[in-house]
Amino acid sequence: xxxxxEVETSLRGIAPHLVGRRIARLEVRDHRLRWPIxxxxxxRLAGQTIAALRxxxxxxxxxxxxxxxxxxxxxxxxxxxxPATTMPGPHDHVDLCLEDEQCLRFRDPRRFGMLxxxxxxxEAHPLLRDLxxxxxxxxxxxxxxxxxxxxxxxxxxxxIMDSHVVVGVGNIYANESLHLARIHPNRAAGRISRERLDRxxxxxxxxxxxxxxxxxxxxxxxxQEDGKPGYFAQSLRVxxxxxxxxxxxxxxxxxxxxxxxxxxxxxxxxx
DNA sequence: CCGGACGCCTGTCGGC
DNA sequence: TGCCGACAGGCGTCCG
Numbered sequence: 498x499x500x501x502x503e504v505e506t507s508l509r510g511i512a513p514h515l516v517g518r519r520i521a522r523l524e525v526r527d528h529r530l531r532w533p534i535x536x537x538x539x540x541r542l543a544g545q546t547i548a549a550l551r552x553x554x555x556x557x558x559x560x561x562x563x564x565x566x567x568x569x570x571x572x573x574x575x576x577x578x579x580p581a582t583t584m585p586g587p588h589d590h591v592d593l594c595l596e597d598e599q600c601l602r603f604r605d606p607r608r609f610g611m612l613x614x615x616x617x618x619x620e621a622h623p624l625l626r627d628l629x630x631x632x633x634x635x636x637x638x639x640x641x642x643x644x645x646x647x648x649x650x651x652x653x654x655x656x657i658m659d660s661h662v663v664v665g666v667g668n669i670y671a672n673e674s675l676h677l678a679r680i681h682p683n684r685a686a687g688r689i690s691r692e693r694l695d696r697x698x699x700x701x702x703x704x705x706x707x708x709x710x711x712x713x714x715x716x717x718x719x720x721q722e723d724g725k726p727g728y729f730a731q732s733l734r735v736x737x738x739x740x741x742x743x744x745x746x747x748x749x750x751x752x753x754x755x756x757x758x759x760x761x762x763x764x765x766x767x768x
Numbered sequence: 769c770c771g772g773a774c775g776c777c778t779g780t781c782g783g784c
Numbered sequence: 785t786g787c788c789g790a791c792a793g794g795c796g797t798c799c800g
Contacts, residue, residue, distance in 0.1 A: 572794055607777045
């Protein structure tokens with residue numbers, strides 16, 4: 498579910514409640530996530546002060562006095578800040594309880610998420626080590642995409658959704674960015690000109706920045722830390738809009754499958 | 769190395 | 785109304 502804008506929205510929402518606070522305890526009601534929560538995680542965290550919160554791709558990083566807590570929301574994860582006494586729901590698997598009796602509650606119905614302590618620097622963790630650049634950072638550009646994509650026959654949509662190429666671009670924002678850049682999602686990545694990849698890099702940055710500004714996209718279960726939805730859904734140009742008119746030309750939005758993921762595009766605008 | 773398929777889970781929705 | 789398959793915002797792994 499959550500792509501970069503939703504993770505960034507979660508980060509901004511929870512940070513004011515967490516940074517500078519001390520962790521009282523970690524309550525794990527279900528450890529069976531994508532990677533099981535290691536048994537010693539709670540004792541690693543207890544008593545530590547949260548120095549800072551960061552994001553790397555779709556991972557949230559909690560900088561502690563000793564080491565870093567990594568959190569990934571998977572497909573269906575969301576975070577809330579609540580009084581620790583609030584009754585947990587069926588999929589509220591973990592509470593990070595603070596000394597002020599507020600807690601960060603992690604809900605994840607599909608259990609594709611991840612929660613793990615790792616020694617510093619977190620960037621050396623196997624799951625973070627080989628990640629591509631941040632799309633909103635200085636290393637990401639049309640030039641970079643051009644250099645990485647030469648000789649690649651995979652569809653451009655699959656290519657930009659590969660976190661080893663660039664982080665944070667999931668199925669919604671890949672579709673949206675390609676429409677904005679007027680590039681067909683099925684075009685071979687290695688056969689797109691430098692000029693058009695400049696346009697794509699700009700489109701990715703612009704779509705992600707807009708989505709962050711609107712608090713992300715809520716399709717079903719994503720909520721911000723205060724329980725409110727994100728409002729980018731009303732800005733979607735193609736995602737989930739099969740047979741509806743293209744916002745640029747009025748032609749029908751087409752749907753197909755690329756790499757086992759639903760893909761949406763305008764056959765008139767995108768080539 | 770690359771590209772495509774699969775599996776991990778639960779919930780929801782549409783069709784019959 | 786009920787059941788059943790398809791599908792859902794991610795991503796590591798495996799295989800050819």
